[in-house]
Amino acid sequence: MTYLNIKIYSQAFRMTFIMLFVALLFSFQGNKSMMAMVIDSFSNDKPIAADRDHIKSVILHRVGFELSDPIIRLYSGEKLLLAFDDLEDEVKSYDYTIVHCNSNWEPSDLMTAEYIDGFSNDRISDYQFSLNTTTSYIHYELIFPTDYLRLTKSGNYIIKVFENNNQNEPAFIRTFSIVDPEIKIEASIKPPLALKSKLEKQEIGFKIILKNLYIPNPAASLKIIIRQNNRDDNMITDINPVRNQGDILDYHFNNKSIFYGGNEYRALNIKSLKYKAININSIDYLRDGYHVSLLEDKPRNGNNYAFENDLNGKKLIKTEDDENSSTEANYCWVHFKLQAIPELLDKDIFLTGALIEGMPNEATKMVFNPANNCFDGLLLLKQGYYDYQYIVKENGELAGSILLTEGSHYETNNEYSIFVYYRDPGSVYDQLLGFEKIIGPNN
Missing domain, CATH: 2.60.40.10 (Immunoglobulins)
Structure with missing residues (x-):
């Protein structure tokens, strides 16, 4: 049977x-x-x-x-x-x-x-x-x-x-x-120990306080997952404690939980279609609806870090033109444009952020346009405020890179989510016993 x-x-x-x-x-x-x-x-x-x-x-x-x-x-x-x-x-x-x-x-x-x-x-x-x-x-x-x-x-x-x-x-x-918060997580964002990484990477140091939970073999029973700005393509897993102090598990400087800092997100503000917000070139009403054309975005690799308030990749559905954003917000075709520098010409460029509703795919892939020497993209979006970036994906790799398109800085404010799962010996499922979110390093 x-x-x-x-x-x-x-x-x-x-x-x-x-x-x-x-x-x-x-x-x-x-x-x-x-x-x-x-x-x-x-x-x-x-x-x-x-x-x-x-x-x-x-x-x-x-x-x-x-x-x-x-x-x-x-x-x-x-x-x-x-x-x-x-x-x-x-x-x-x-x-x-x-x-x-x-x-x-x-x-x-x-x-x-x-x-x-x-x-x-x-x-x-x-x-x-x-x-x-x-x-x-x-x-x-x-x-x-x-x-x-x-x-x-x-x-x-x-x-x-x-x-x-x-x-x-x-x-x-x-x-x-x-x-089910049975443990406590204390975390911080620090520069990595390696000198060559201090200017462009961030290390997540943390410790887990078990309280009254007894875990004889944390490396086997616990699974740690860290996500940066809710991205799934570059999340880090399989992190083991550096020190086990009984009811405290120390994960500081484990040489695993290190991310590129990246850059602050670019902003798309289409809360109103009655005026042009920052970075918008034109708003037109055509036969198939509203079309919003953005100014040409420039790659930011090599630029100095500049602080910008952002949503760390999130979106906010909102219209300023009417009262009810759920049912009175308009949809519009948004035209993205990224300058095609020589280093990008043989690369696959994708939009990323909550505006793409999932992982980068063919629908969010930028297409090179020799007429304007840019990568062009087109998305149908509801009125609101959206964070976005451009990433490079090569050879079918899962993780996208922002180094050529956005640059990377230690100072960038990022949102890190730490998930701690536990499987009791003999159990058939993973419990989520801890979750912590930190934003920094500047907060």
Whole structure:
């Protein structure tokens, strides 16, 4: 008898819909090629949804905190807001389901009923039509967890939104986490010890205070992940403590948690289409809607560091032209332009930041235009404020480099997120026991 049959047989008393969901979930476990049927690509094993073309402006954050990460505390009563626009002008029956994942974003071995108290999927019933916009759309919102779907385990999760009860072809997928803060993390940003790295890199030093948690073998039981500005392509994993002092694990100067400092993000302000904000060359209304053309961006490698307030790669959907940004903000075609210096001519250049809704891909790739000696890009964006940068990707590498396009400085203010996962011996899933965010080095 197979493992799947044993699991289903032993739980035969459970409701049929739970059994079917488990069978579907199991078919994805441990097999990335099969998971790819639902998830388009992986970035360091993190799933990124292949959004349908008509799905735009997906946001996921803690309720009441528009720029927050999609992370809530277990049993805290905190909730997440998921919102998105459908550019097709027909109301659809969107449902969602939630899948518990391990630290590597593969579905865990937990049964659905072990991490969900209530129904395994539910309907997204809150929607509004756009009002007086040049591009018609329907705006959907969901606040969760709900009274009918409660989450009972810490760790990583994916939320999968689909229509017509077809979970195999989701409209989009997003990720979030639930932390059960049983440990304390103290962290700081310092220059690396190596002299040649001090001017352009940042090292994340931190220690973990276990409190009352006993972990005999931290190197085997803990997994540390550090993300810079919510990027997944350059996140750092597999960090071991330098010193174990009983209830304190010291990770300072481990020679692993080192990032290029990069540069402050470039700004795109299209909160109003009635005037030209900084870096905007023109705003035109054509047959297919608004077109916003930016001034020519210059590569910043070799420039001195200059401080700029930014959102560390985030976006804020907002219109100043009307009252309700959710339904009255317009969509516009934004034309990006990056000067093509000789060092970039044989490189693949991509836009990056929250404006691209995931990992860099063909849709966000800049195209060389010999007529203006620039790399050109085009995105359909909702009114708001967006951070963006240009990155170089070579030979199919996962991590993008900002050295040629943006430069790198130790002084750059960056946002670092530290995740600490723990797997209890004999357990079948990874708990998220600690999360800490630091911004610096200038804050």
